[in-house]
Amino acid sequence: xxxxxxxxxxxxxxxxxxxxxxxxxxxxxxxxxxxxxxxxxxxxxxxxxxxxxxxxxxxxxxxxxxxxxxxxxxxxxxxxxxxxxxxxxxxxxxxxxxxxxxxxxxxxxxxxxxxxxxxxxxxxxxxxxxxxxxxxxxxxxxxxxxxxxxxxxxxxxxxxxxxxxxxxxxxxxxxxxxxxxxxxxxxxxxxxxxxxxxxxxxxxxxxxxxxxxxxxxxxxxxxxxxxxxxxxxxxxxxxxxxxxxxxxxxxxxxxxxxxxxxxxxxxxxxxxxxxxxxxxxxxxxxxxxxxxxxxxxxxxxxxxxxxxxxxxxxxxxxxxxxxx
Numbered sequence: 001x002x003x004x005x006x007x008x009x010x011x012x013x014x015x016x017x018x019x020x021x022x023x024x025x026x027x028x029x030x031x032x033x034x035x036x037x038x039x040x041x042x043x044x045x046x047x048x049x050x051x052x053x054x055x056x057x058x059x060x061x062x063x064x065x066x067x068x069x070x071x072x073x074x075x076x077x078x079x080x081x082x083x084x085x086x087x088x089x090x091x092x093x094x095x096x097x098x099x100x101x102x103x104x105x106x107x108x109x110x111x112x113x114x115x116x117x118x119x120x121x122x123x124x125x126x127x128x129x130x131x132x133x134x135x136x137x138x139x140x141x142x143x144x145x146x147x148x149x150x151x152x153x154x155x156x157x158x159x160x161x162x163x164x165x166x167x168x169x170x171x172x173x174x175x176x177x178x179x180x181x182x183x184x185x186x187x188x189x190x191x192x193x194x195x196x197x198x199x200x201x202x203x204x205x206x207x208x209x210x211x212x213x214x215x216x217x218x219x220x221x222x223x224x225x226x227x228x229x230x231x232x233x234x235x236x237x238x239x240x241x242x243x244x245x246x247x248x249x250x251x252x253x254x255x256x257x258x259x260x261x262x263x264x265x266x267x268x269x270x271x272x273x274x275x276x277x278x279x280x281x282x283x284x285x286x287x288x289x290x291x292x293x294x295x296x297x298x299x300x301x302x303x304x305x306x307x308x309x310x311x312x313x314x315x316x317x318x319x320x321x322x323x324x
Contacts, residue, residue, distance in 0.1 A: 022109050023079050025097065030071060030104040035084070038069060039123045042182050046121055046234060047087040049226050053236045053244040056091065057216045064091045071105035072115065074171045081161040083168075088115040091215070114172040116215065119234070120164065122181040130179055132165025134190070134199060169197050176212050178219065180234050187221060187234070207241035217244075273303065280307045 015021075038044055047068030056064060066089045071082040082105070090106065093113050097103045108114055120130045128135050161167075168174045169192065177190040177197060189210045190197040202209045207220035222235040222243060236244040245253065276297055283293045284307060294304060 019110060019112075022076055023107070024110050025073075025103060025105045025107050028071070028073055028079065028082075028105060028107060032071075043069070043086060043121055043123075045227055045229060046180075046182075047119075049233055049235060049246075050087050050119065052246050054089070054217075055236075055244055059091050062095050063093070064089060065093050065095055065103070065106075066090075067103065067106060070103065072172070073105060073107045073109075074114075074167060076109045078161065083164050085115070085118045085164075086121045087119040088174075089117040090115045108172065115174050117176045117178065117212065118168050118172075118174045119178045119180065122179060122183075129163035130165060131188075132163060132169070132197075134165075134188075134197075165197075170195075175214060178210065178234070182232070185221070185232050187219075189219075205241065207237050207243065208239070211239070277303055277306050277310070281310050284311050 051066050051068070054066060066087065067085075068087045069084055070088075071084055072088065073079065073082045075081045088106075090111065090113050093111050106115075120126075122130055162171070165177075168177050173192060173195070175192050177192075179188045179190070180186075187202060187209060189200045189202065191200050200210075203211060203218075207222065208218045209221060210219040212218065216239075218237045218239065218241070220235060220237045220241060220243070222233045224230065224233065224235075226233055226246075238244065276299070280293045280297055280299055280303070283296075284290055290304070290308070293299065293307070299307065
């Protein structure tokens, strides 16, 4: 059997499992020269921020993969059909392909898992494909037959690949779909419910705007500086709206915590020394021999000098207050 890619699937008896016979990322192109590159620098920086701050409670770093501007192949009947999300996350898959190689693309029928989250960054002209029926009243204009069409009929023209929204909803069935418009600052969140995307209201408590229950992580809009660029960014946060940190931020936090710990240790040591001197001073004042106090409390030479100075001060004050 020969697929549209020209890749021939060898037959055997008994048949080999599909993962061994269907095309892999090594068989499919990782680049298509006719496709344009990134539209602007934001499309490079924003995915970096998402990748570098992501930390999942229920998955180790070796059990999830995130990619940006990477081909996602999704239909084995049309092996060359692909979409290139601005950013996506797949969980329950190895960080490296088959645990050993960097990915050239993400081939769903080989990985065994569709992405769990897709983030699209709107650019002028991409809104219709990114938002589908949610674009400017398109839902009202879309016929009911199109809304209920099966995944294999998701394209507007026979033999042509469907738009991104259709692929994410009907082919890949991505549970969480996030769309961010950097020009307007508008964030939109779609969740797969009963096989169809439903737009979800944004949260209003602090930084947290979107909560992804299946991943126990949130998204918010952060006004800050990343890679020297101050602006509004999409960023991961915890349930309380605290931003998940970049490596450099974690390092600064660790250094600050270390500094505070040393300062607390210094203050505790000074307090302990002060208490020892006060105790020694009281013992001497009650008539205990200084040598005995030193032996009992283990005073240093400096502490002995301090005790004697304070005892002398007490004696002077006592003499001044007693005119006789």
